[in-house]
Amino acid sequence: MKVLKDSFIYLIGELFAKSLPFLMLPYLTRKLGPDGFGELSYYLTMLSLFAIFVGLSQDGAVTRYFYFYGKKALNTVVKAGYLFNITISFILLLGCWWFKAEIMAYIVLATMFQSFVNVQLALRQCQQQPFKYIIIQIILSLTNVLFTVAALEYFSQELVAYRILAIVVTNLTTFLIASLVLGDLFRDNYRFTWQRMRLGLLYIFSFGLPLILHQSSFFIKGQLDRIFIYQQYSKAELGIYSAGVQVAAVLPIILMALNKAIVPYYYQGLKDNSLTIAKIKKYTLYSLPLSILPAVIGCFLPEQVYLWFLGQSYVGSKYYVVMYLLGFGANLPYLMLVNYFFYHGKNLMISKITALSSIVYLILLYFFAKESVELIPYALLFSNFILIISMWWMLKNVKAK
Secondary structure: HHHHHHHHHHHHHHHHHHHHEEEEEEEEHHHHHHHHHHHHHHHHHHHHHHHHHHHHHHHHHHHHHHHHHHOHHHHHHHHHHHHHHHHHHHHHHHHHHHHHHHHHHHHHHHHHHHHHHHHHHHHHHOOOOOHHHHHHHHHHHHHHHHHHHHHHOOOOOOOOHHHHHHHHHHHHHHHHHHHHHHHOOOOOOOOOOOHHHHHHEEEEEEHOOHHHHHHHHHOOOOOOHHHHHHHHOOOHHHHHHHHHHHHHOHHHHHHHHHHHHHHHHHHHHOOOOOOOOHHHHHHHHHHHHHHHHHHHHHOOHHHHHHHHHOOOOOOHHHHHHHHHHHHHHHHHHHHHHHHHHHOOHHHHHHHHHHHHHHHHHHHHHHHHHHHHHHHHHHHHHHHHHHHHHHHHHOOOOOOOO
């Protein structure tokens, strides 16, 4: 019952928090137009790329540390991660200054504070504090909408740059509230020493470095297509494509909300042996028909519904919505499988599997992008099939620590 209760709290809270930026999508598509929205999508792709190296999967490292070692010295691990984050961000900012890349500097700052917020959310999740988790999410969403609308209404030029700057201010504001008002980042009874900080950094590196390949693989499958389209097609075509993907992206938001609620109990079940491999495989099979249901629903909705939501300039967006609902739906069986490997620290193995899937995706993307934008979603579908099959096969053979 507690699992169901917390899952409901996480789901409702996440949907409410994420619905505000989602409902802002029609405002952005109309305010920026297909060209501007395409350019924004390109820069947000850069944000996702920087997040791999700046964040270094610190939120996942914090969650695993809590379940393996408890709360003792947890704040030291958090601070060690923040120290690394600030250092690498400073180096990237120097590069932006040298090349006079102003918008890229905004991207680095947005990435840094986004990583800070993700760690704060992970702390609430692993300690099973769904209400604090949701409050942080709501603050993040509200400030995102408020700062973005204020910036785009006040300024009339360089709207893409001001949208990114609004993200920077949003992430900074949310982090300060989460860590200073709702958290205890600087109230730690565990005495600080540089030796403990060094151990914290070593733990962050040992967890995060093997996952760079894993995260890079997901970047390739989730973001690299924008770069291909940006280079070979018009900004308007990228804008229509990206708008469709953004609408479909509501599905992984729902799935990740459910996953965040279930992970603590999934891990606990593995810890006390109540969740077996046989049960995981059974639940994965049950999830397969559910994973294609959103795409079926999206297919039956008329084109005019999508144009009403996004604007009349986004003709053709329905196709991308349906195709990516199908592709994103594969996250459901994937999450059922991959959480087992995360719990047992099989990060390198996860990275190898996702790398294989990404290689398949990259090859298909290269050839499909040369032919037509409309073929690009098939690269995700085929590569996700390879990913799930590989995870399923490895579940039978892996030996937990």
